Amino acid sequence: MSQLVAAGERPLRADARRNREKVLEAARAVFSEQGRDAQMDDVARRAGVGVGTVYRHFPTKEALIEALMVSAFETIAAAAEAALAVEDPWEAFTSVLWRGAETMAGDRALSEVFASIPGATEAVMPTVAGLTETVSELIRRAQAAGALRDDLIVDDIPMVMCGIGSATKKEHRCPEAWRRHLSIVLDGMRAPSAGGPLPS
Amino acid sequence: MSQLVAAGERPLRADARRNREKVLEAARAVFSEQGRDAQMDDVARRAGVGVGTVYRHFPTKEALIEALMVSAFETIAAAAEAALAVEDPWEAFTSVLWRGAETMAGDRALSEVFASIPGATEAVMPTVAGLTETVSELIRRAQAAGALRDDLIVDDIPMVMCGIGSATKKEHRCPEAWRRHLSIVLDGMRAPSAGGPLPS
DNA sequence: CAGCATACGGAATTGACGTTCCGCTTGTCA
DNA sequence: TGACAAGCGGAACGTCAATTCCGTATGCTG
Numbered sequence: 001m002s003q004l005v006a007a008g009e010r011p012l013r014a015d016a017r018r019n020r021e022k023v024l025e026a027a028r029a030v031f032s033e034q035g036r037d038a039q040m041d042d043v044a045r046r047a048g049v050g051v052g053t054v055y056r057h058f059p060t061k062e063a064l065i066e067a068l069m070v071s072a073f074e075t076i077a078a079a080a081e082a083a084l085a086v087e088d089p090w091e092a093f094t095s096v097l098w099r100g101a102e103t104m105a106g107d108r109a110l111s112e113v114f115a116s117i118p119g120a121t122e123a124v125m126p127t128v129a130g131l132t133e134t135v136s137e138l139i140r141r142a143q144a145a146g147a148l149r150d151d152l153i154v155d156d157i158p159m160v161m162c163g164i165g166s167a168t169k170k171e172h173r174c175p176e177a178w179r180r181h182l183s184i185v186l187d188g189m190r191a192p193s194a195g196g197p198l199p200s
Numbered sequence: 201m202s203q204l205v206a207a208g209e210r211p212l213r214a215d216a217r218r219n220r221e222k223v224l225e226a227a228r229a230v231f232s233e234q235g236r237d238a239q240m241d242d243v244a245r246r247a248g249v250g251v252g253t254v255y256r257h258f259p260t261k262e263a264l265i266e267a268l269m270v271s272a273f274e275t276i277a278a279a280a281e282a283a284l285a286v287e288d289p290w291e292a293f294t295s296v297l298w299r300g301a302e303t304m305a306g307d308r309a310l311s312e313v314f315a316s317i318p319g320a321t322e323a324v325m326p327t328v329a330g331l332t333e334t335v336s337e338l339i340r341r342a343q344a345a346g347a348l349r350d351d352l353i354v355d356d357i358p359m360v361m362c363g364i365g366s367a368t369k370k371e372h373r374c375p376e377a378w379r380r381h382l383s384i385v386l387d388g389m390r391a392p393s394a395g396g397p398l399p400s
Numbered sequence: 401c402a403g404c405a406t407a408c409g410g411a412a413t414t415g416a417c418g419t420t421c422c423g424c425t426t427g428t429c430a
Numbered sequence: 431t432g433a434c435a436a437g438c439g440g441a442a443c444g445t446c447a448a449t450t451c452c453g454t455a456t457g458c459t460g
Contacts, residue, residue: 010406012406039446040449051410051448055448055450061448149387160381162367163362166362167360167362170362172355172359184389188385189388213426213428216427240419244439249439250438251418251439252419252421252438253437255419256438261418261419
């Protein structure tokens, strides 16, 4: 999130900084709604700016999307950090998944990126690494408490989230249907015992 | 699967029939590997044929993909029919999901189509309808036997399969990682009781 | 307030890909 | 085997979206 000016570089002109913000916001809206193949022109129009300006701030479409992804992952990573403070280990663990799923449900591009093969581009790696670290800890605690199945490993999580992400996109009479999916998955993750009823 | 000549239409010339087959096979290979945005030229090259020939048999790229999807769904639908003959209801139900997942794992385009919003194009609908019917029956039986959670509904299945599909695409040290995902999901679907250990 | 580097807008360029066209080839049938 | 419709190959075309370019506008500095 650090938008601080790197030492040695001149600060952006006031209007430039303002525009950069407008572009980011517009891009967030556009890519969330239409997924990664929304067009740069749309982003520019939505930002009330020329395409040239968009390109002044982000050298390629890929770079722009990457910037958005970093911020999305930071949101989830923050949720994970916060979960470390929750007393009940199962609750702590699941809250991160719910939060992550909710983020995906609101951002079509995010789930597409999540599912894509190249996926993690250079820039998001540090954030993802931190998130992985935190989630590992949450898993460890939940397993120690006997709430989470012992054979679950961190690597299972991205796969599961990726699944939730696509369930999120699938058209359905009820747009909240993905909650059923996550509920099922969470029941599957519970240490052998009982599961609650599915929502809705 | 019926490649029978529709009554009233002249039969294809021998070489044409042969080429149609080559194109379908090539398309299956190419789209499975590269997903729906593989190029028509690639299909043609792989089939050892000119693009024109591809277009002689399938008027648009969309139509070609659709033909592949129909055949993929027919494979799964056949598996579902076969499952009706399995004695153990839980076994019968899960076998369809495993089979479907396996099909997806081998076909990138399939999971993309499955996840896409418009998704079910005209032509696949009949097959999907039949599949849905059969799966409903399998669900009913498994629930009656007390093996499957009572609150699971047919609509949960496409969502879940869609999730598996994307887990399938995600790069992973172990390409069979999706099996862990499906295992977790199946455990989540079990009627409250114990779940088996995850594979590998 | 003048001078200029920084930014801006948006038309033009480029590249990629689906699709069409057409002259040539090859089964098929009498 | 000759004639012709059915097929074929692949160059050419059209569209669409990313990216570049450049003349103009504007914040900053002295």
